[in-house]
């Protein structure tokens with residue numbers, strides 16, 4: 001299968017999902033690809049999780065709000081960027097997404113309200129293993145049906161382990177549907193209240209499952225909660241299947257983001273294999289913050305040369321500045337060679353099926369529209 005470029009992917013896909021280890025640039029890449037697609041006339045929703053404050057500010061999105069916000073076209077015009085499409089940004093709100101699901105799948109509004117009011121609900125809806133990842137998927141399925149968007153860029157949570165994301169639907173269902181939980185529900189349902197001698201035997205397991213919460217009426221609260229959640233199991237399970245199936249669609253592609261470090265590359269390759277196993281389409285690898293060779297790479301800059309270069313910029317020289325510059329130049333070359341070496345090994349492993357795109361490390365973090373646009377054009381041009 002001939003691989004498609006990122007320029008093609010942003011034109012042809014309905015959903016692109018950025019995945020990778022924490023801090024490698026998933027959110028930035030999702031936003032940048034959104035900008036690139038909107039600059040090519042598409043109506044794009046960037047569904048983001050944790051944008052760096054400066055990125056959120058530069059797009060004019062309120063980090064605490066989960067409303068969809070159209071990025072003001074004036075922001076692009078002011079930066080000299082033509083924007084024939086539309087860019088909308090939305091923050092993922094895990095709890096609110098969970099609330100919407102509960103309302104949708106409860107047998108009655110009263111039952112939904114009862115569950116939402118349960119003291120444990122807030123804790124579970126935000127802290128249960130995989131909830132955030134699962135809700136990102138949920139939200140995706142919900143907005144995918146929205147005809148206002150041609151392309152949805154889905155950012156993924158800052159999980160330490162990128163694989164959490166793939167397993168989230170199963171883990172969530174397993175956690176809710178674990179033997180301990182089911183047993184708990186039975187103990188509750190047979191008597192209408194918690195049978196404490198039964199609980200004594202397995203309380204430890206249950207507490208380990210949910211974490212330790214103290215406070216009056218805890219066990220009753222929990223039993224009631226689980227019993228209500230149990231009513232929704234059918235719904236949740238079906239949804240988990242639907243969500244996973246949606247990720248296998250040819251409308252979707254994953255963009256695997258990594259840094260040039262061997263550890264990060266190792267992780268992204270492992271993740272890539274898992275995606276392939278699940279039949280989930282890999283669109284591209286992005287090696288972000290790639291360190292480019294400095295000017296005059298391959299040369300050894302003498303201290304005299306460095307001193308002259310500094311003077312040419314009209315700067316005053318302290319004694320050791322030229323020496324330090326020479327050293328920095330040599331270091332920069334080594335780092336660039338190292339990054340190039342690691343990326344080549346990634347390319348060899350990936351083969352021709354999926355493009356590997358190198359994005360340079362910028363001199364500053366990505367804090368304004370102009371920089372984001374620069375990064376986005378680099379990405380679609382196939383990197384450096």
Ligand SMILES: Nc1ncnc2c1ncn2[C@@H]1O[C@H](COP(=O)(O)OP(=O)(O)O)[C@@H](O)[C@H]1O
Nearest residue numbers: 022023024025026027028289360361362365366
């Ligand atoms: N190519 C780059 N050059 C310089 N800074 C970058 C680059 N890509 C990302 N950053 C910065 O790195 C930080 C982390 O990026 P982010 O996209 O939030 O990572 P993640 O979502 O994977 O945790 C942000 O401050 C961002 O501006």
Ligand SMILES: [Mg+2]
Nearest residue numbers: 026027050158
């Ligand atoms: Mg992020």
